[in-house]
Amino acid sequence: MGLRYIIYRIRHEFEKKIGSLKKRHPEDLAFKHTISLEEWKKNKNNFLLEGKEQLKIPKEQSIVLKNTAERILKGDLLFFNAVWMSLGIDYKWNLNPSNGYAFDLTKHWSEIPDLSEEAGDIKFVWEKSRFSYLLILIRYDYHFDKDLSEFVFSEIESWIDSNPINKGPNWRCSQEISLRILNWCFALYYYQNSKAFTEQRWNKIQKIIYASVHHVYHHIDFSRIAVRNNHAITETLFLTVSNILFPFIPETNKWARDGKNWFEQEIQYQIYDDGTFLQFSMNYHRVVVQLLSLAFSLYNKNNQQFSPHVYDKAYKSLNFLYQCMQDENGYLPNYGSNDGSLFFPVSNSEYRDYRPQLNTLHFILTTQHLFQEASIQSEVAWYGGGENPSSPYERLSKIQGVMCFDSGGYYLCRHRDFFTFIRCGDHKDRPAQADNLHLDIWYKGENILRDSGTYKYNTDSEKLLYFMGSASHNTVMVNNQSQMLKGGRFIWYYWTQKISALWEETDEAFIFKGRIKAFQFLNKKATHQRTMVISKNRTEWLVKDDLTHLKGYEMKQIWHPSSPQIKIQSLGKECLAFTSYNSSYYGSFTEEAGLYFPFYNAIETKITFQAL
Template sequence: MGIRYVSYRVVLLITKKLGLLKNKFPTKPKQSTFITLADWKDTKAKFLIESREKLNFPKTPNKKLKEETLRILNGEICFFSYDWKNIGLDYNWITNPDTNYEYDIHLHWTDIPDFKKENGDIKYVWEKSRFAFLLKIIRFDYHFEQDNSEFVFTQIESWIDKNPINQGPNWVCSQEISLRTFNWLYALYFYQNSNALTEERFQKIMYVIYWSLQHVYNHINFSRIAVRNNHAITETLFLAISQNLFPFFNESRKWSEIGTKYFEQEIDYQIYKDGTFLQFSMNYHRVVVQLLTFGIALKEIHNQKFSKVVYDKAYKSVQFLFECMQDENGFLPNYGANDGALFFPLNEYDFRNYKPQLNTLHKLLTNENLIVNDDVYDDENWFLSNIKFENNYVPLKRTYGIFSFDFGGYYLARKQNSFTFIRCGKHKDRPSHADNLHLDVWVKGENVLLDSGSYKYNTSEKNSNYFTGTSGHNTVSLNHASQMLKGSRFIWFYWSQAQKAMWQETENEYVFEGIISAFQYLNPKTIHKRKVTVSKNEELWNVVDEVSFANTDSMQQNWHYNSDKIQFHTIELQNDIESYNSSYYGLKEKGEGISFSFNKNITTQIKYVEE
């Protein structure tokens, strides 16, 4: 992880032990009035949307939006974009509904353990406190001409009353603090003329937003150095827009200047030259796509721009994700860490459908829609309704053939009816899963050879080793071990590294060849070579694996599949294996898996056969 990371971690641990970190985050700061509600209404800065009375995009009520909103109004919350739980209207905001563990709200946030077995996954506590559910209610009120502003502000006020500044689990994560404010802003602007937005409530909200910005600013180096992923992008963006939206906070100019500088640095560093993303995760890359849309649109409303690299990397991101997307359903490979995050849920599509988010950023950058489908445009309405389009990037179009994203390590082959995805990466940043040379295959929008997913971050060692390890992916294991040595939480040691990766095209085939160094903790010389031949004329894949310098003869070629139309042919010994799929965070389902034992090399033919 480097000297910078280690040095910061050591200093952070010392300051935490000595109580110096806690001193930067007061728990009972002095009450202040920054601006009155009346003055804010008169002088408020422009946001992504106007008040509900001024919005004029088409109203398109749909049945699913109504059904899901009514569930929220009756005390249910959708966890991780798929799992509805009835936690009641009197929820205390600090109880994990998965384990019923209740956090101590009196503890300073620095004393809250976020990963502890008896607590369960803290993400279950954070989910409602993210307030993404407000967007569902706001959209329902607009499209169905209803008014649930009292419910919305009652929920916000309840959170404020039950989560004192810098106390309890909901002040642990600066990203969660930032997202909460983003979603509160939608409510403030949409319902600004509602009687439910009283002076008292407005003052409470502004007070918490001010101390939220203070918190994020005072802890920004944690995300920039110790974490450095989408957390850093979210938090630096929060600081970057502070002067645009909160000029009445004395420190907003300072916060904004440093936030803008850091945001531009993080985008430049985290999104590689080919548009791939340092977290090696499709869903976290989509998180960044939405943050880029939010940030670029807001700045442009204020006649400001980030540096050009932000726009270039945003465009490249859309390009890469679009190349990985299935036209039939908008799905991408369930590749890399996936915690169910969708910061701004502005449609009723399946969580794994990326069309609305990619279309919105594409429209912002090119002034043209990427997707020709009216159903995806509600995202666009809630991000871009105030935009005058001035960017002129070339609109993207679907093409076929082979694609190489060498910086990120992704190799794709797209035919009319099938899509092949191969991972072969050289890691300069922390890897997510031990999955080098994983092969994902889609036929007519169906994921027939698939990645097992992520399941949960705080789970049993067995589950963690499976879902993040090599055995949960379509690649080779040695004696059932992973390519890298698992450390604690999100850490891997002995990172696997690509030594060669390339496509070649012949008259009838696309041929990929990749070589990685892996299993270095077992033998530093171990090499895994994989050759994948994709037929142009039929749905047929030929996979040759060769392992050199291994300290074992026990080698396994693992496959996880999702269709009875898939046929495997090899001369090697076949074993049925335990296979589990996690299509959504927190969901674990029995899947279909097969493994072939071999010594040194193996050739396997995989065929998709129509009934």
């Protein structure tokens, strides 16, 4: 992780121990520049939305939107875009609904662990406090001519009354704080003329806004050094737009200036030159796409611009995700960490469908829609109509044949109705899963050879090792161990590294050859080479794995088929079954059938698919 990371972590733990974090984030923090609600209305800058009375978005009464909103109004919440849980109207904001554990609201946030066996997964506490569900209610309010302002503001006020500044679990994470206030902004602007938006409520809200931006700014090094992933992009963006959204806070002039500098640095660093993303995760990459859409729209609304490289990286990101996307349903491989995040739900599309989010950013950058369906295009309006930079980019098109994204280490082949995806990458940034040389295969939008997903970040050690490890991927294990050595929580030792990777093409086939350093904790010289031959004339993939400097170790080649039409054979090797856990959505999994072939040193396998 580097010397900078080590020095910071030592400093952070020391500051936590001696109480410096408490002093920097005081519980009695007061905002001394409060303004009246009328002053805010008069002097506010442009946001993505206007007041509901001025909106001209075409109205569409979707039954999906109606059913979802009505469940929320009854006290239910869709956790991680996957599982409904009944919370009740008088929900306690410090409660983990998955196990009933209540966090201590008298403790400073620096004393709250985000990993605790007793408390369970803290993400269950954060989910409602993120307030993404407000955007569903706002859209329901608009399209169905309702007035949910009293319900929305009572939810915000309930949260404020239940979460003292800098105390308890909901002040623990700066990203969650940033998202909460951004989602509140949708409500503040949309309901700006509502009788439920009272002076008393505004007085409470502006004090929490100040404490929130103050918290993020004074703890930004944690996300930029210790974490450095989508958290840092979210938080630096929040600071970047703070002077636009909260001009009544004098400090935002400096905070926004610093924030923009940091945000542009994070985009430059985290999005590689080929458009791939340092977290090696499809869903977290989509998170960045949504953040970029918000950033560009808000800046355009207020006649501001980012540095050119930010737009270039955004366009390249779009291209990578679009090339991986299945046209039939908008799905991408369930590759990398997937915690169910969709920060701004302004579409009725299913969570695994990436089309609305890709289309919105594409429209902002190109002035053209990427997809023609009105339901997909409708998201653009909730980002303010898609005002565009002065130099629009060209419309993207889907590439057939083979593609290389060498910086991120992704190699794609789109041929006839099939899409083949293989990872062979370097790791200069922390890998979350031991999945190098993983192979995904799709047929007409169906994932016929799949990744097992993520499940949870805080579960029992057996499942953590499975979902983060090589066992949950279509790759190889040695000595029943993953290709990297597991450390604590998100930590791996002996990171795998790409030695070489390339596509070759003949009249008969597409041929991939990739070689990595792997299993270095067993032998410093150990390597794994995977050669894959994709037939152009038959629905057939030949996969050969060769491992070096691991003589005498037992090995197994693992597969997770998800279609009865797929057949996997290895000549002379015994095929054994095992229970394959499959987590399509965070927090849940199913038990399915996996298979593996024991071998020593080398194995060649044939995969065939019989279309109905």
